[in-house]
Amino acid sequence: MAEVHSVSAKGLQASWPGIWINWWRLPLSCWATAGAGHLKKKQVRMRKRILSRFGAFGLAAILLGCWVAKAQNGSSASVNEHRATAEQAGRFVDVTTASGIHFEGQAYHTAKKYLIETMGSGVALFDYDNDGRLDIFFANGAPLSDPTAPGTIPQKAGPKDWNRLYHQKEDGTFEDVTEKAGLAGAGYDMGVAVGDYDNDGYEDLYVTGYGGNHLYHNDGHGKFADVTEASGTGGSGWSTSAAWVDLDNDGRLDLVVLRYLKWDFSDLWCGEHREGHRAYCHPDLFQPIVPLVYHNDGNGHFTEVGAKIGLDKPGKGLGIAIADYDRDGHTDIFVANDSMLEFLYHNKGNGTFEELGLAAGVAVDADGRTYAGMGVDFSDYNNDSLPDLIITDLANQKYALYQNGGDGTFTYSSYTSGVAGATLLHSGWGVDFLDYDNDGWKDLIVAQGHDIDNIQLDYPQLRYKEPMLLIHNDGKRLVDVSGISGDVFHEAWVGRGLAAGDIWNDGRVDVVVTTNGGPSYVLRNETRTRNHWLGIKLVGHKSNRDGIGAEIKLTTSKGTQFVTVSTAGSYLSANDKRAHFGLGSDAAAQSVEIRWPSGTVQTLKNVGGDRVLVVDEPATSQGTK
Numbered sequence: 256m257a258e259v260h261s262v263s264a265k266g267l268q269a270s271w272p273g274i275w276i277n278w279w280r281l282p283l284s285c286w287a288t289a290g291a292g293h294l295k296k297k298q299v300r301m302r303k304r305i306l307s308r309f310g311a312f313g314l315a316a317i318l319l320g321c322w323v324a325k326a327q328n329g330s331s332a333s334v335n336e337h338r339a340t341a342e343q344a345g346r347f348v349d350v351t352t353a354s355g356i357h358f359e360g361q362a363y364h365t366a367k368k369y370l371i372e373t374m375g376s377g378v379a380l381f382d383y384d385n386d387g388r389l390d391i392f393f394a395n396g397a398p399l400s401d402p403t404a405p406g407t408i409p410q411k412a413g414p415k416d417w418n419r420l421y422h423q424k425e426d427g428t429f430e431d432v433t434e435k436a437g438l439a440g441a442g443y444d445m446g447v448a449v450g451d452y453d454n455d456g457y458e459d460l461y462v463t464g465y466g467g468n469h470l471y472h473n474d475g476h477g478k479f480a481d482v483t484e485a486s487g488t489g490g491s492g493w494s495t496s497a498a499w500v501d502l503d504n505d506g507r508l509d510l511v512v513l514r515y516l517k518w519d520f521s522d523l524w525c526g527e528h529r530e531g532h533r534a535y536c537h538p539d540l541f542q543p544i545v546p547l548v549y550h551n552d553g554n555g556h557f558t559e560v561g562a563k564i565g566l567d568k569p570g571k572g573l574g575i576a577i578a579d580y581d582r583d584g585h586t587d588i589f590v591a592n593d594s595m596l597e598f599l600y601h602n603k604g605n606g607t608f609e610e611l612g613l614a615a616g617v618a619v620d621a622d623g624r625t626y627a628g629m630g631v632d633f634s635d636y637n638n639d640s641l642p643d644l645i646i647t648d649l650a651n652q653k654y655a656l657y658q659n660g661g662d663g664t665f666t667y668s669s670y671t672s673g674v675a676g677a678t679l680l681h682s683g684w685g686v687d688f689l690d691y692d693n694d695g696w697k698d699l700i701v702a703q704g705h706d707i708d709n710i711q712l713d714y715p716q717l718r719y720k721e722p723m724l725l726i727h728n729d730g731k732r733l734v735d736v737s738g739i740s741g742d743v744f745h746e747a748w749v750g751r752g753l754a755a756g757d758i759w760n761d762g763r764v765d766v767v768v769t770t771n772g773g774p775s776y777v778l779r780n781e782t783r784t785r786n787h788w789l790g791i792k793l794v795g796h797k798s799n800r801d802g803i804g805a806e807i808k809l810t811t812s813k814g815t816q817f818v819t820v821s822t823a824g825s826y827l828s829a830n831d832k833r834a835h836f837g838l839g840s841d842a843a844a845q846s847v848e849i850r851w852p853s854g855t856v857q858t859l860k861n862v863g864g865d866r867v868l869v870v871d872e873p874a875t876s877q878g879t880k
């Protein structure tokens with residue numbers, strides 16, 4: 256660890272895969288541009304420097320940059336030929352201030368460029384007081400001294416470092432209830448997971464961080480008790496995203512907590528040894544670490560069982576999502592790892608797991624390369640009732656879309672779907688497949704921004720601050736509609752966490768986005784559409800009360816949609832647990848089939864839309880067979 260790295264080469268190494276993959280895609284005109292003298296002197300100097308230092312690799316890097324720049328200008332036909340049409344436009348409006356939200360995430364920037372400074376923190380959308388209105392929780396950092404001694408566990412110093420809980424009032428605005436709720440927190444916090452682990456009807460919170468995590472039990476009267484010690488869920492190391500999921504189907508939610516790296520505040524120099532060029536270190540410099548897996552014993556106590564049940568491969572976990580991808584009735588787990596193989600944990604059904612990412616075709620991209628997996632969603636985007644995967648990563652890597660083939664394997668579909676062209680230049684974190692226009696096809700929204708704050712020095716075409724991305728799904732193609740979907744998609748933020756949910760119960764799914772060391776944003780979905788919708792809130796009885804892991808198939812005249820009930824996914828964040836469906840022009844769903852985690856199957860017929868339906872788990876299977 257004491258070794259000092261000069262990492263200008265390392266930084267380039269991070270993008271070698273992109274170069275190897277893409278050199279042959281360069282249009283010939285790019286050669287012409289490279290030598291045509293259109294470049295500014297500074298760019299020419301930089302290219303010469305790269306050429307002399309890195310030879311053929313440098314040339315390839317320059318050509319890639321040239322190609323990327325052309326793609327950015329929309330002049331490369333090979334990237335994304337499909338242009339957005341006006342009827343596909345979404346409309347998301349920044350209503351943060353009007354909502355009464357004024358949260359500023361704290362990320363202290365030191366001269367040492369500690370990696371933790373740039374990893375952001377998450378947000379949760381959940382209804383903690385069961386008044387039917389979604390509330391918002393933000394995780395927050397803590398001050399770092401410059402330098403910080405290795406072994407230090409940073410602690411919050413005052414109110415600006417606090418985590419925050421905002422309660423939604425009857426008029427749709429929010430009030431800060433952090434102190435009353437007892438949720439200010441203590442350390443350098445990162446992620447949040449929402450689940451009613453004791454099945455008492457009130458959502459509980461798990462907050463992850465650096466040097467220890469916290470479990471907060473919701474007492475049902477607006478207060479949360481820190482039950483970390485009694486529950487045995489404190490953990491250690493650098494925890495990131497976590498998921499509540501009933502691993503062994505005993506009706507109680509268990510907890511899977513990812514950890515990022517074996518990391519402390521050691522003084523490592525990465526980037527060039529020049530003023531202003533020091534950079535955050537690449538994850539390759541640190542060792543992977545096993546996740547923490549807590550089995551819910553049912554008496555308020557949890558037991559760590561990762562090794563016992565095979566959920567214990569060392570990884571560099573940043574994102575987690577759940578779905579039963581192979582349709583065997585048992586919920587599986589995907590882990591987005593940073594710059595190594597991605598993991599797919601198959602649930603063997605006897606309470607144990609096997610990691611099958613490579614065999615299933617989701618460990619690497621189409622060229623066999625790893626990428627910087629950060630956020631993930633495990634959703635059926637093409638309406639074939641098989642959950643697919645989208646994983647966000649860094650610029651020059653393209654977000655990874657894997658289409659589920661139904662035979663236990665997936666096909667890398669970033670190129671054929673249009674995702675590659677829309678995301679090549681971007682760095683994504685929080686991500687969600689949400690149907691913003693209620694046409695029955697899940698669209699894609701991503702919080703974006705690079706992890707390296709001075710990335711532009713070495714890669715002039717890349718940006719630390721980036722606008723968000725909105726992609727429309729028409730059932731055949733995924734098309735970038737960011738440019739026509741509102742001012743928020745033209746504002747550059749250092750996006751990190753993202754939580755989705757219908758905040759005002761108006762049938763339009765909204766999002767809340769966090770930025771690294773900056774404000775968070777409440778983005779109200781005001782998409783103009785007459786399409787109908789249906790929200791479904793499950794209440795489990797034999798199954799876990801949240802119904803997490805339940806699958807809902809909804810059929811309209813246009814076909815069937817499939818949703819796995821979950822609060823996990825995205826990056827460091829927790830989504831509204833209610834399932835949301837766009838019904839298109841149909842005012843009602845022909846049928847809604849719910850497969851509960853207990854195995855009970857329930858079918859509802861002719862379900863009227865434009866409302867949130869609460870469905871209780873029946874004692875036995877009912878409806879059609």
Ligand SMILES: [Ca+2]
Nearest residue numbers: 382384386388
């Ligand atoms: Ca509420």
Ligand SMILES: [Ca+2]
Nearest residue numbers: 451453455457
């Ligand atoms: Ca509870």
Ligand SMILES: [Ca+2]
Nearest residue numbers: 579581583585
């Ligand atoms: Ca399964």
Ligand SMILES: [Ca+2]
Nearest residue numbers: 690692694696
């Ligand atoms: Ca849609």
